[in-house]
Amino acid sequence: MEDQVADNYDELPLWSAPFGQLILEHVPLKRGQTIVDLGAGTGFLTVELAQRSAAARVIAVDPWAGAMQVLQRKVDYLRLTNVELVIASQLDLPSDSVDLVVSNLGINNFDNPATVLQECYRVLRPGGRLLLSTNLAGHMAEFYAVFREVRPSEALDEHVAHRATVDGTLDLLQQAGFTASVLAQTTFKMRFADGTALLSHYFIRLGFLDGWLAIAGQEALDAVEQELNRRGEVSLTVPAACFEAVKD
Ligand SMILES: C[S@@+](CC[C@H](N)C(=O)[O-])C[C@H]1O[C@@H](n2cnc3c(N)ncnc32)[C@H](O)[C@@H]1O
Secondary structure (H helix, E strand, C coil): CHHHHHHHHCCCCCCCHHHHHHHHHHCCCCCCCEEEEECCCCCHHHHHHHHHCCCCEEEEECCCHHHHHHHHHHHHHHCCCCEEEECCCCCCCCCCCEEEEEEECCHHHCCCHHHHHHHHHHHEEEEEEEEEEEECCCCCHHHHHHHHHHCCCHHHHHHHHCCCCHHHHHHHHHHCCCEEEEEEEEEEEEEECCHHHHHHCHHHHHHHHHHHHHHHHHHHHHHHHHHHHHHCCEEEEEEEEEEEEECC
């Protein structure tokens, strides 16, 4: 029994936590809601909402089968009876059938965000809402400033500019039919002893390194690492926002 507690204790990526907190601080918690967690990943938000909303039905949707297996293990361990798992990249649900859609760090990862948001609009009932969190332009600006100093390129500028902005996200939500607003905006810091620590970190390698290598290649990234090491501690700012979109 104690081993099972330990197995399930660290149950979400640290990267996901501050964004998830923004959603959890603002999400409407009502009895009996039908909730979709879109791009649920390993489903910490699914699990929280299933427990925090009495008599809710929570549907976790994600095409990543491995993550859904992890979520299923957590659902079994916690004996949650109100969670459904759907391995898919589209919402196969009736129109006007959902009270709330949440999506933590989904929008930057969807191939076709405009279509996904239109689908969210379709499945929500009138008065229903979508809460989504995302990192924003300005993300890790300190790292990109050094990258640009060492190896300026159009590819780097495009990579940086591709990140979500507040206005761009509001536009996307409005184009899907929603009345949209910013519920919360904040920043947090990720600190590393030096460039080598940053570039060796497991989550940086998992989530970011391939993109950086694609921009400039290994030799350029080595030069960025050396310059960061010369400067000492690396403290990266991550701007985060939570948006609310209402289907009127
Ligand atoms: C950065 S992860 C976030 C996972 C989780 N929400 C979290 O905060 O830890 C983005 C997730 O979106 C999923 N995803 C990508 N395209 C999707 C789509 N069209 N529909 C639903 N999920 C999608 C990915 O498989 C991945 O699990």
